[in-house]
Amino acid sequence: xxxxxxxxxxxxxxxxxxxxxxxxxxxxxxxxxxxxxxxxxxxxxxxxxxxxxxxxxxxxxxxxxxxxxxxxxxxxxxxxxxxxxxxxxxxxxxxxxxxxxxxxxxxxxxxxxxxxxxxxxxxxxxxxxxxxxxxxxxxxxxxxxxxxxxxxxxxxxxxxxxxxxxxxxxxxxxxxxxxxxxxxxxxxxxxxxxxxxxxxxxxxxxxxxxxxxxxxxxxxxxxxxxxxxxxxxxxxxxxxxxxxxxxxxxxxxxxxxxxxxxxxxxxxxxxxxxxxxxxxxxxxxxxxxxxxxxxxxxxxxxxxxxxxxxxxxxxxxxx
Amino acid sequence: xxxxxxxxxxxxxxxxxxxxxxxxxxxxxxxxxxxxxxxxxxxxxxxxxxxxxxxxxxxxxxxxxxxxxxxxxxxxxxxxxxxxxxxxxxxxxxxxxxxxxxxxxxxxxxxxxxxxxxxxxxxxxxxxxxxxxxxxxxxxxxxxxxxxxxxxxxxxxxxxxxxxxxxxxxxxxxxxxxxxxxxxxxxxxxxxxxxxxxxx
Numbered sequence: 001x002x003x004x005x006x007x008x009x010x011x012x013x014x015x016x017x018x019x020x021x022x023x024x025x026x027x028x029x030x031x032x033x034x035x036x037x038x039x040x041x042x043x044x045x046x047x048x049x050x051x052x053x054x055x056x057x058x059x060x061x062x063x064x065x066x067x068x069x070x071x072x073x074x075x076x077x078x079x080x081x082x083x084x085x086x087x088x089x090x091x092x093x094x095x096x097x098x099x100x101x102x103x104x105x106x107x108x109x110x111x112x113x114x115x116x117x118x119x120x121x122x123x124x125x126x127x128x129x130x131x132x133x134x135x136x137x138x139x140x141x142x143x144x145x146x147x148x149x150x151x152x153x154x155x156x157x158x159x160x161x162x163x164x165x166x167x168x169x170x171x172x173x174x175x176x177x178x179x180x181x182x183x184x185x186x187x188x189x190x191x192x193x194x195x196x197x198x199x200x201x202x203x204x205x206x207x208x209x210x211x212x213x214x215x216x217x218x219x220x221x222x223x224x225x226x227x228x229x230x231x232x233x234x235x236x237x238x239x240x241x242x243x244x245x246x247x248x249x250x251x252x253x254x255x256x257x258x259x260x261x262x263x264x265x266x267x268x269x270x271x272x273x274x275x276x277x278x279x280x281x282x283x284x285x286x287x288x289x290x291x292x293x294x295x296x297x298x299x300x301x302x303x304x305x306x307x308x309x310x311x312x313x314x315x316x317x318x319x
Numbered sequence: 320x321x322x323x324x325x326x327x328x329x330x331x332x333x334x335x336x337x338x339x340x341x342x343x344x345x346x347x348x349x350x351x352x353x354x355x356x357x358x359x360x361x362x363x364x365x366x367x368x369x370x371x372x373x374x375x376x377x378x379x380x381x382x383x384x385x386x387x388x389x390x391x392x393x394x395x396x397x398x399x400x401x402x403x404x405x406x407x408x409x410x411x412x413x414x415x416x417x418x419x420x421x422x423x424x425x426x427x428x429x430x431x432x433x434x435x436x437x438x439x440x441x442x443x444x445x446x447x448x449x450x451x452x453x454x455x456x457x458x459x460x461x462x463x464x465x466x467x468x469x470x471x472x473x474x475x476x477x478x479x480x481x482x483x484x485x486x487x488x489x490x491x492x493x494x495x496x497x498x499x500x501x502x503x504x505x506x507x508x509x510x511x512x513x514x515x516x517x518x519x
Contacts, residue, residue, distance in 0.1 A: 081350030089484035092349060142482070144351060189483045260483055279429055279479065288350050291411055 129153035151213030172253035367397035433476030
């Protein structure tokens with residue numbers, strides 16, 4: 001399917017307003033029938049129109065065994081309470097300032113220690129993978145949390161495709177750098193662009209996903225559209241947003257928050273109620289929607305799945 | 320006309336609280352209302368503290384003597400918003416668990432210093448009455464200089480809790496420095512005059 005650039009759109013092709021206003025009904029009717037069959041192919045078209053309150057539905061989402069049985073955080077809260085410093089350091093800023101953020105076309109580079117380095121258009125990159133719904137806890141380092149139904153695909157499947165070499169010990173992710181579109185980048189609050197990283201075995205863990213949607217719809221801009229990382233047993237800042245580059249490296253990459261505050265934000269950043277942030281406690285958290293705090297769980301409740309990755313490691317040292 | 324000004328100022332000082340209550344009723348405090356209440360009451364504590372501290376410099380700079388009539392009220396409003404701020408912390412962060420809270424205050428520098436700012440304002444609020452002023456005489460002035468220590472602690476509390484964006488607390492810090500500078504400037508002046516007289 002061809003994505004039309006703005007200059008190639010003829011006036012006759014522009015959707016008239018009534019159809020545009022009814023696009024959600026249109027999408028929901030159509031998605032139940034044809035769209036579901038052609039989900040992979042329809043994705044790029046859907047990428048075109050993106051507004052938080054009218055995000056297009058994603059078709060053909062598989063159920064996953066990783067579907068937490070806890071009350072989900074309402075979509076309004078997930079989409080209006082965001083830490084996305086590229087737009088604003090204010091929680092409510094990203095929802096307003098990311099409205100016009102352009103995520104199509106979007107180029108993703110895969111490079112470094114891989115047999116198949118490549119530059120992809122996002123829709124081509126995503127096409128081979130099966131979209132799944134994963135209901136995960138998200139625990140911010142600031143001691144609040146949510147339960148979010150992400151739509152995405154296992155990063156392990158990406159690894160199979162791009163074939164990291166034997167020298168690839170780490171994966172480094174980089175966010176788009178575009179201060180004109182991302183006003184937060186005009187101030188040096190952090191080192192831009194934002195960089196995050198995982199050890200290769202963490203990246204290959206079945207819980208690690210790249211997300212393209214939430215609540216069955218395309219990812220809203222303020223939540224890291226069009227492509228973000230989700231690693232549910234780590235603090236939220238590891239879940240890098242709006243990714244443009246994935247690089248495989250031999251050495252541990254320098255990561256943004258770790259550079260900003262090495263004593264406070266480690267490379268691992270595993271959720272751990274017994275290791276406090278130097279300035280505040282990590283023992284408890286406020287689930288968005290609750291007034292009072294609850295106990296924080298080891299590895300954010302994913303200890304059974306991931307504790308093995310860190311056996312023998314001193315988690316006070318490797319925080 | 321003039322007798323309406325004071326009640327008017329009083330009502331104006333209540334506007335931030337009114338907005339907060341209104342927002343709470345309309346569920347307009349966002350996804351994390353407790354955090355929002357904490358931030359707003361904290362912000363208004365610092366703002367009222369700075370407004371109170373601006374009264375004397377403004378009087379000296381522009382001769383606005385009438386401002387002095389509102390200083391006590393402004394200071395008490397700073398204390399009022401600190402109390403709300405602290406109450407939010409006590410109820411929603413610790414649910415009256417005094418033991419846990421004490422540990423928190425002792426262990427976390429930003430909370431220690433914030434709690435200190437709050438404690439320092441208590442004797443000032445208590446001795447804010449005309450009676451107390453008379454009773455303490457010249458000591459009253461000395462005691463109430465603690466308000467500066469409280470403001471410094473309050474701003475440190477803010478500076479130490481933010482993750483990366485220091486802009487807002489730094490703005491408060493600059494304003495405080497400016498106000499303090501003006502005071503020091505005026506305190507120096509009589510000395511200069513004395514020196515001139517002496518040399519004559």
